[in-house]
Amino acid sequence: MSIELGQLTDESHPFLSPLAAALQVDDILPRIRYSPLDGLDVASLSNSERHVLLDLMQERLFEPTTTTLELATRLFRMIRRGYLSRDPRQLSIRRETMALAACSGKKLSELPSSSAYAQCIRVSGETGTGKSYEIKNALRLLPQCIVHSENKAAGWSHQVQLVWLYVPMSHDGTLGGLLLNILCAIDEAAGTSYSTQPSLIRLSNEKLAVHVGIILRIHAVGVLVIDEIQQRNFSGMAHGGLAALFFLRLLNFGIPMVLMGNPFGLGALDRYSQDVRRTSSAGSFDFEPISLDDFDWHKCIAPGVWRYYVLPEPMTFSDPGGEILFQYSGGFRDYACRICHSAQRLALDLNERALTVEHLQQAYEGVDFSQKDRDLIEGFVHRDPIRLLDFEDVRCEHYAHKWGLLSQTKDNSKEPTAEQYGSKSPLTTESEMAPPESAGRKKNPHAREMTAAKQAAAKRASAEKKRAEGKALCDGDDLRNEGLKNFLIKGFDAFRNVA
Numbered sequence: 337m338s339i340e341l342g343q344l345t346d347e348s349h350p351f352l353s354p355l356a357a358a359l360q361v362d363d364i365l366p367r368i369r370y371s372p373l374d375g376l377d378v379a380s381l382s383n384s385e386r387h388v389l390l391d392l393m394q395e396r397l398f399e400p401t402t403t404t405l406e407l408a409t410r411l412f413r414m415i416r417r418g419y420l421s422r423d424p425r426q427l428s429i430r431r432e433t434m435a436l437a438a439c440s441g442k443k444l445s446e447l448p449s450s451s452a453y454a455q456c457i458r459v460s461g462e463t464g465t466g467k468s469y470e471i472k473n474a475l476r477l478l479p480q481c482i483v484h485s486e487n488k489a490a491g492w493s494h495q496v497q498l499v500w501l502y503v504p505m506s507h508d509g510t511l512g513g514l515l516l517n518i519l520c521a522i523d524e525a526a527g528t529s530y531s532t533q534p535s536l537i538r539l540s541n542e543k544l545a546v547h548v549g550i551i552l553r554i555h556a557v558g559v560l561v562i563d564e565i566q567q568r569n570f571s572g573m574a575h576g577g578l579a580a581l582f583f584l585r586l587l588n589f590g591i592p593m594v595l596m597g598n599p600f601g602l603g604a605l606d607r608y609s610q611d612v613r614r615t616s617s618a619g620s621f622d623f624e625p626i627s628l629d630d631f632d633w634h635k636c637i638a639p640g641v642w643r644y645y646v647l648p649e650p651m652t653f654s655d656p657g658g659e660i661l662f663q664y665s666g667g668f669r670d671y672a673c674r675i676c677h678s679a680q681r682l683a684l685d686l687n688e689r690a691l692t693v694e695h696l697q698q699a700y701e702g703v704d705f706s707q708k709d710r711d712l713i714e715g716f717v718h719r720d721p722i723r724l725l726d727f728e729d730v731r732c733e734h735y736a737h738k739w740g741l742l743s744q745t746k747d748n749s750k751e752p753t754a755e756q757y758g759s760k761s762p763l764t765t766e767s768e769m770a771p772p773e774s775a776g777r778k779k780n781p782h783a784r785e786m787t788a789a790k791q792a793a794a795k796r797a798s799a800e801k802k803r804a805e806g807k808a809l810c811d812g813d814d815l816r817n818e819g820l821k822n823f824l825i826k827g828f829d830a831f832r833n834v835a
């Protein structure tokens with residue numbers, strides 16, 4: 337398939353021409369940053385207006401970081417690349433779309449394979465680290481639905497293009513639930529009624545999956561985001577394998593994707609090298625609570641959060657490096673916004689005019705933070721993996737290795753003990769808590785899924801160790817080491833100088 341140079345320009349491509357300005361990445365930093373306080377005279381606000389603005393903070397404030405720049409840039413380029421490979425003006429592309437439509441009624445396993453796949457980005461990380469927020473704020477810069485009039489070159493008289501769809505994984509991990517979520521998202525964005533058509537909802541899950549892929553192709557979806565992939569609804573469920581096959585088939589249909597969730601949930605996609613290669617073809621991002629000495633914390637998140645200030649008089653303390661904010665958030669973006677929001681609200685309720693550290697402490701010990709919240713925060717503040725052991729979706733072993741607190745063992749699949757973490761009290765491992773298997777008794781499917789997930793986690797830990805060893809041998813300016821980060825930081829400095 338040959339592509340003329342003119343077909344690569346935004347001005348001539350039917351799907352890309354309306355997105356030419358929105359997909360630009362050169363000016364993405366000022367475009368993506370947003371604060372409800374911009375342009376407001378805070379000193380003239382009433383108390384009720386201050387409360388309204390505080391309520392908007394966690395949902396509307398977005399302060400970009402170096403990760404924002406890289407992730408949003410990759411996302412936009414993936415969307416553009418996906419549309420370039422689906423140019424409807426090319427006869428071969430229209431034939432391919434019709435051939436896919438002819439697969440209606442088949443099962444996923446019966447679909448023909450293709451040598452050309454759309455790209456996919458994987459975004460994993462602990463809850464509250466901002467991974468969903470990053471993607472949502474990038475998509476905010478793009479129109480979701482574009483209605484095209486007649487285009488003879490593209491071969492249509494009317495076309496409804498969906499630039500992006502944001503869909504949560506089904507709560508029970510079933511493919512049928514996920515397919516229904518996708519159809520509902522299409523109906524909401526395009527004004528269609530696919531989710532209520534009897535001819536669709538009566539199909540088996542495998543046949544419906546094929547039909548959903550055809551619908552996504554017909555509506556020229558630029559990117560499909562699947563969020564909330566967790567161990568309890570994907571990796572730990574017997575349905576995960578079928579959903580993983582569905583993801584690969586969508587890439588085969590030419591639909592770019594972003595798969596987001598917890599590392600243990602996405603671990604189900606690490607069992608086969610084919611899945612790893614295709615689901616991370618456009619990048620793999622791992623979100624962790626940001627360290628205190630990280631550029632993204634003391635130059636981006638902390639200053640941005642403290643700038644969101646609605647009290648009439650200046651704060652009674654200064655926190656230029658974000659140390660105080662870190663003590664009450666552990667490097668979680670969500671907790672950082674929460675402590676700033678709740679402390680200012682407390683001060684307003686007390687009719688006080690300036691924020692103090694005492695307000696932060698009172699809010700932290702109040703109803704806005706549970707004891708489990710504080711355990712999670714303080715586990716990262718003090719680098720104490722023991723505080724993290726009660727959370728099944730937190731990689732406590734990973735962080736213990738990262739913080740240099742866990743001794744290396746030959747068998748990485750074994751659960752770490754309290755002595756290995758540096759604690760004097762022994763911990764009961766999961767294998768000791770579980771009743772022993774009876775002789776000759778086979779594990780149920782859920783147990784097999786859990787075992788496989790743990791083995792995948794052990795492999796990831798081993799791979800991370802090897803990458804760290806390789807990184808240590810690289811020159812400081814090597815892109816595999818600090819080169820890329822230094823490049824992005826220079827870009828931020830240039831942006832601020834211009835601003």
